[in-house]
Amino acid sequence: MPTASRSKTERIDVRASAPIKRLLQEAARASHKNVSEFLLDAGITAANQALADRRRFELDETRWEAFQQAMDRPVQAKPRLAELLSKPGALD
Numbered sequence: 001m002p003t004a005s006r007s008k009t010e011r012i013d014v015r016a017s018a019p020i021k022r023l024l025q026e027a028a029r030a031s032h033k034n035v036s037e038f039l040l041d042a043g044i045t046a047a048n049q050a051l052a053d054r055r056r057f058e059l060d061e062t063r064w065e066a067f068q069q070a071m072d073r074p075v076q077a078k079p080r081l082a083e084l085l086s087k088p089g090a091l092d
Contacts, residue, residue, distance in 0.1 A: 014039065 016024065028038035059067060 024035055024038065028035045031038055033041070
């Protein structure tokens with residue numbers, strides 16, 4: 001999703017140390033972008049990667065069949081799992 005193709009109506013403010021700012025400026029120059037374009041493109045890529053596992057996953061034919069079979073199997077009681085989930089956890 002190129003940044004140039006979208007209308008820019010919102011502002012995002014970022015604070016960084018001087019060394020980080022210089023690093024970002026150098027990387028932007030190397031990418032033939034300004035710092036805003038560089039950060040926006042990198043942020044969009046990172047956001048899509050962070051959300052990808054929550055939205056969609058892809059399987060080849062063999063794994064898709066195995067997945068469908070697993071989803072179609074009747075529910076089985078799992079006493080050890082039920083016991084584990086009934087105990088307080090580390091965060092409780």
